[in-house]
Amino acid sequence: MSTTVERQTLALAAIFQSAALVDKLAKTGQIESDQLQNSIRTILNLNPTDFEDVFNGRQSLVFGLQTLDSALAKNGQGVSREVLQYAMAIIAVQQKMVKRSDLMEKLSKELDRAVNQHQYFNDYLHESVVASTASCYQNSVSQLNFRIRVTGNPTHLQNAKVAERVRAILLFGVRSALLWRQNGGKRWHFMLNRKTLQQTARHLLNVA
Numbered sequence: 001m002s003t004t005v006e007r008q009t010l011a012l013a014a015i016f017q018s019a020a021l022v023d024k025l026a027k028t029g030q031i032e033s034d035q036l037q038n039s040i041r042t043i044l045n046l047n048p049t050d051f052e053d054v055f056n057g058r059q060s061l062v063f064g065l066q067t068l069d070s071a072l073a074k075n076g077q078g079v080s081r082e083v084l085q086y087a088m089a090i091i092a093v094q095q096k097m098v099k100r101s102d103l104m105e106k107l108s109k110e111l112d113r114a115v116n117q118h119q120y121f122n123d124y125l126h127e128s129v130v131a132s133t134a135s136c137y138q139n140s141v142s143q144l145n146f147r148i149r150v151t152g153n154p155t156h157l158q159n160a161k162v163a164e165r166v167r168a169i170l171l172f173g174v175r176s177a178l179l180w181r182q183n184g185g186k187r188w189h190f191m192l193n194r195k196t197l198q199q200t201a202r203h204l205l206n207v208a
Contacts, residue, residue: 004183007051009068009200010061011180014042016071017064018173019086020079022166026152029162033125035063036165039172040124040133044115054179058208065205072190072198082151089148090170091187094177096144107140127161134164137171 002010018039021031038060048054055061070078071087097103114132121129148170156162189197 002051005196005200006204007183008180008185008189009065009197009204010052010055010058011176011183011185012197013061013064013068013201013204014055014176015064015090015173015180016067016079016083016087017061018090018169018176019083020063020067021169022086022150022173023080023082023152025162025166025169026082026150026157029153029156029159031165031169034060036130036168037124039169040118040129043133043136043168043171043175044111044118044124046111046115051179051183054175058204062205062208065201065208069198069201069205072194072201086148086150086173090173091177091180093141093144093146093148094174094181096146097141097174098178100144103140103143106143107136110136110139130161130168131164133171134167137167137174141171141174142167 017035021035021039024031038056042055045054045056052058058065067079067083071084072078097107110132114129114136117126117129117132118124123129150157150166157166
């Protein structure tokens with residue numbers, strides 16, 4: 001069973017994984033299919049059997065743990081400025097979302113539709129499932145006054161399919177930020193608990 005600090009670190013790694021994947025999508029228009037699949041699976045896994053099942057196991061967060069380790073090792077300089085900005089923005093957006101009961105209710109209804117889409121097609125990567133998951137973000141989180149501004153190659157960002165994937169990955173980050181807070185995650189942990197988080201991330205990488 002994961003400890004509290006391990007759960008916090010895994011959820012934080014998922015946030016940084018989301019941020020890094022969004023950055024990669026915005027700049028190259030592509031990410032690995034299994035990374036997209038695991039992200040959407042996490043979003044639509046509304047009844048996980050345990051904490052790690054939310055993410056389909058810690059192995060699916062290796063990229064995020066590596067990104068988190070890099071960010072913590074060099075005081076944020078180990079990752080691009082955009083990745084760090086996206087990670088902080090995801091945390092801020094989640095905090096604002098939970099204060100909007102109307103948007104949380106809207107998100108819940110949209111998620112039910114997306115789950116139904118997946119049950120019908122039985123494929124997390126089916127274009128209708130990806131589009132439905134992206135709509136969950138667009139019709140709820142995107143309605144906040146505070147929005148996550150994604151920058152990159154305009155050619156990729158103007159591509160509808162890429163834009164859908166970006167929204168889906170951001171929602172994966174928001175879900176992860178909720179789990180982070182539910183397990184006691186605080187923004188000041190980045191400063192005061194930096195060494196503990198880094199050591200835990202490296203331990204989790206060794207056992208993933």
